[in-house]
Amino acid sequence: ELKVEQNPLFLSMQEGKNYTIYCNYSTTSDRLYWYRQDPGKSLESLFVLLSNGAVKQEGRLMASLDTKARLSTLHITAAVHDLSATYFCAVVPNTGTASKLTFGTGTRLQVTL
Amino acid sequence: DTGVSQNPRHKITKRGQNVTFRCDPISEHNRLYWYRQTLGQGPEFLTYFQNEAQLEKSRLLSDRFSAERPKGSFSTLEIQRTEQGDSAMYLCASSSTVLIKGARLSQFFGPGTRLTVL
Numbered sequence: 001e002l003k004v005e006q007n008p009l010f011l012s013m014q015e016g017k018n019y020t021i022y023c024n025y026s027t028t029s030d031r032l033y034w035y036r037q038d039p040g041k042s043l044e045s046l047f048v049l050l051s052n053g054a055v056k057q058e059g060r061l062m063a064s065l066d067t068k069a070r071l072s073t074l075h076i077t078a079a080v081h082d083l084s085a086t087y088f089c090a091v092v093p094n095t096g097t098a099s100k101l102t103f104g105t106g107t108r109l110q111v112t113l
Numbered sequence: 114d115t116g117v118s119q120n121p122r123h124k125i126t127k128r129g130q131n132v133t134f135r136c137d138p139i140s141e142h143n144r145l146y147w148y149r150q151t152l153g154q155g156p157e158f159l160t161y162f163q164n165e166a167q168l169e170k171s172r173l174l175s176d177r178f179s180a181e182r183p184k185g186s187f188s189t190l191e192i193q194r195t196e197q198g199d200s201a202m203y204l205c206a207s208s209s210t211v212l213i214k215g216a217r218l219s220q221f222f223g224p225g226t227r228l229t230v231l
């Protein structure tokens with residue numbers, strides 16, 4: 001059974017600081033997604049990473065994928081309050097259902113002034 | 114492009130009642146997914162359709178749950194004889210198997226239907 005683990009589960013950080021969220025998964029996969037969810041809201045797609053070494057950046061967020069280590073990171077640069085949300089990674093394994101996403105437990109990010 | 118829509122947004126029902134939710138995917142998307150999310154957890158896959166064919170169902174989907182996508186467009190998820198454990202956010206997502214605006218393989222989520230079973 002595919003397992004996707006994120007750490008930390010909760011992150012409180014000050015504005016202007018940098019931090020990294022980690023996503024580990026237990027099976028071979030070349031497709032990894034990052035989503036953002038605000039309280040009571042649905043999921044917003046942030047990044048799709050489709051190959052080993054893929055790196056994508058949008059604003060203060062940068063995501064990378066190491067398929068050999070089965071690890072993805074979401075790096076936050078100079079955090080601002082607007083980034084406060086829960087961040088999920090999700091994996092599609094190379095075998096099995098073509099597009100079934102298995103989500104991590106989520107990382108709740110709180111950016112304080 | 115209005116995105117994925119879901120109705121109703123909230124549903125409160127009594128245990129034992131039947132409920133039905135609707136999802137309208139992004140119009141050019143041929144895949145449609147249902148997920149369930151409980152408080153503090155990530156979404157869990159329930160089932161998915163490619164066009165009108167239901168291609169996989171999770172073990173989470175008991176016999177009380179049924180989903181349809183009769184014409185390959187909108188989908189419905191019905192829960193019969195609801196139980197308190199069914200209380201959750203039910204999320205619908207859609208995607209395309211072809212490249213559209215550089216976003217092939219992304220799943221786009223709707224706003225969800227929050228179900229409360231009393």
